Amino acid sequence: MNALPxxxxxxxxxxxxxxxxxxxxxxxxxxxxxxxxxxxxAAALVVLAVITAAVGPAISYLPLTALRxxxxxxxxxxxxxxxxxxxxxxxxxxxxxxxxxxxxxEVAAAKAAAAESRRGVSDWYSFTLAxxxxxxxGLEVVFIVITFGDNQHNIGAAVIGAAAAIAAVVVTGxxxxxxxxxxxxxxxxxxxxxxxxxxxxxxxxxxxxxxxxGNDAALLVLVPVIALVSGAYIxxxxxxxxxxxxxxxxTSEVVGx
Amino acid sequence: MSKLKAxxxxxxxxxxxxxxxxxxxxxxxxxxxxxxxxxxxxxxWWLLPLCVxxxxxxxxxxxxxxxx
Numbered sequence: 001m002n003a004l005p006x007x008x009x010x011x012x013x014x015x016x017x018x019x020x021x022x023x024x025x026x027x028x029x030x031x032x033x034x035x036x037x038x039x040x041x042a043a044a045l046v047v048l049a050v051i052t053a054a055v056g057p058a059i060s061y062l063p064l065t066a067l068r069x070x071x072x073x074x075x076x077x078x079x080x081x082x083x084x085x086x087x088x089x090x091x092x093x094x095x096x097x098x099x100x101x102x103x104x105x106e107v108a109a110a111k112a113a114a115a116e117s118r119r120g121v122s123d124w125y126s127f128t129l130a131x132x133x134x135x136x137x138g139l140e141v142v143f144i145v146i147t148f149g150d151n152q153h154n155i156g157a158a159v160i161g162a163a164a165a166i167a168a169v170v171v172t173g174x175x176x177x178x179x180x181x182x183x184x185x186x187x188x189x190x191x192x193x194x195x196x197x198x199x200x201x202x203x204x205x206x207x208x209x210x211x212x213x214g215n216d217a218a219l220l221v222l223v224p225v226i227a228l229v230s231g232a233y234i235x236x237x238x239x240x241x242x243x244x245x246x247x248x249x250x251t252s253e254v255v256g257x
Numbered sequence: 258m259s260k261l262k263a264x265x266x267x268x269x270x271x272x273x274x275x276x277x278x279x280x281x282x283x284x285x286x287x288x289x290x291x292x293x294x295x296x297x298x299x300x301x302w303w304l305l306p307l308c309v310x311x312x313x314x315x316x317x318x319x320x321x322x323x324x325x
Binding site: 233 | 271272275276279283284287288290291295301302306310312316
């Protein structure tokens with residue numbers, strides 16, 4: 001398979017994770033203290049490097065069929081979680097994930113917390129917040145890079161996609177020194193959910209022993225079909241929500257008049 | 258013990274997420290696909306996509322059924 005779809009999929013998925021990590025780091029660094037924030041970030045990156053060094057080679061020793069079954073199942077579950085949230089947000093059943101409000105919440109919490117020096121770190125709160133944020137989002141990046149790269153036998157292309165996404169988000173974040181509020185995060189998550197679900201379904205079924213009609217070309221059908229079905233779910237929930245609102249309106253008008 | 262619980266909760270949340278039915282339906286779909294392929298001899302490539310669409314529809318229905 002051409003490396004470009006792999007690079008683009010990993011790029012978009014990792015960009016979403018990087019935006020979320022950047023929001024936490026910026027909120028902590030700007031309101032509290034940069035030194036402890038950077039220490040937390042650095043500690044998380046070290047832990048991530050250790051996990052990658054331990055898990056990466058171990059995964060490549062697994063038989064490909066077992067790997068595809070397990071990884072396919074996990075990716076399909078992750079993808080469906082992302083799709084579920086994106087559809088609920090697009091139809092108003094769940095509030096949109098707003099980086100600006102997430103940033104303000106983090107800022108308020110950071111301002112309220114007391115400063116405490118521990119284990120050579122001058123502000124333990126900043127350290128732990130940056131550590132947790134970078135580790136959690138980083139784990140998802142590592143999982144995406146290793147699974148996509150290993151399954152497509154092209155770890156290099158997956159690393160390029162992830163590195164480009166992180167660099168783009170960090171450079172933009174440094175330039176604007178604010179959370180990236182203009183990023184259409186919900187639609188990015190919707191797109192990533194479709195890709196993760198498609199790749200997960202494809203690899204999972206292959207791992208279970210299926211031979212896809214058209215081999216790899218089946219992915220070119222799976223992706224648009226999953227997008228169409230998810231779009232249909234948005235339409236279904238959107239019209240249900242709108243008809244519920246219409247049904248409620250005459251009552252309020254009668255009450256109002 | 259609480260640290261062990263927190264560790265387990267972290268991985269449960271990371272892997273399974275908000276609705277365990279989704280994970281269960283995907284796992285069941287894979288298990289039945291493997292059975293059909295290896296025991297019955299049917300190339301059931303269509304089954305997992307159907308399970309995926311059903312899992313998403315069911316989860317969305319559950320999430321919105323009691324909300325306006």
